[in-house]
Amino acid sequence: MKKLVLSTLITVYENVDELSREVQLLMNEAVKIRNTAYAPYSNFHVGAAFLLENGEIITGNNQENAAYPSGMCAERVTVWQAASRFPDVKIKIIAITASSKNNPVTDPIAPCGGCRQALSEYEIKQGKDIEIYFMGETGNIIKTDSLHDLLPLAFDKSYL
Ligand code: THU
Numbered sequence: 001m002k003k004l005v006l007s008t009l010i011t012v013y014e015n016v017d018e019l020s021r022e023v024q025l026l027m028n029e030a031v032k033i034r035n036t037a038y039a040p041y042s043n044f045h046v047g048a049a050f051l052l053e054n055g056e057i058i059t060g061n062n063q064e065n066a067a068y069p070s071g072m073c074a075e076r077v078t079v080w081q082a083a084s085r086f087p088d089v090k091i092k093i094i095a096i097t098a099s100s101k102n103n104p105v106t107d108p109i110a111p112c113g114g115c116r117q118a119l120s121e122y123e124i125k126q127g128k129d130i131e132i133y134f135m136g137e138t139g140n141i142i143k144t145d146s147l148h149d150l151l152p153l154a155f156d157k158s159y160l
Pocket residue numbers: 039042044045046061062063064071072073074075110111112115
């Protein structure tokens with residue numbers, strides 16, 4: 001028997017001014033699209049903006065449904081849009097932000113497990129790490145250097 005430690009490096013920024021100009025602009029796009037999320041049931045609004053290697057920015061937000069499981073998270077709405085429109089273009093950077101009508105979101109909101117799995121598929125497919133930045137409405141921003149940092153031991157095609 002042996003025990004292994006899997007470590008994840010995260011970078012914590014105190015505010016958006018510490019981000020590069022490129023990431024600030026991307027986070028701005030995520031904030032803009034966050035505001036048009038359709039989230040009448042949770043009141044929790046999530047926006048995502050993806051910078052592709054061809055310079056395109058793809059944005060998306062969460063879409064809820066009266067039949068709750070039929071709704072979808074912002075990250076998957078966005079990655080499937082990117083994959084549909086630009087199937088051969090690599091994703092470089094992802095910016096995610098969340099807000100709530102119930103109380104201010106001051107902590108960075110990490111993508112849920114289902115979104116990590118969905119995003120991980122595309123990082124593996126493209127063979128290049130994707131940087132992920134996530135934040136609330138205010139407060140710190142967290143960055144991971146890749147999806148595999150966010151989802152170690154992901155399920156992938158090698159298991160099939
Ligand atoms: N949500 C996202 O859009 N992304 C996540 O990673 C976690 C949760 C959405 C789904 C739902 O509309 C609302 O946030 C509350 O769970």
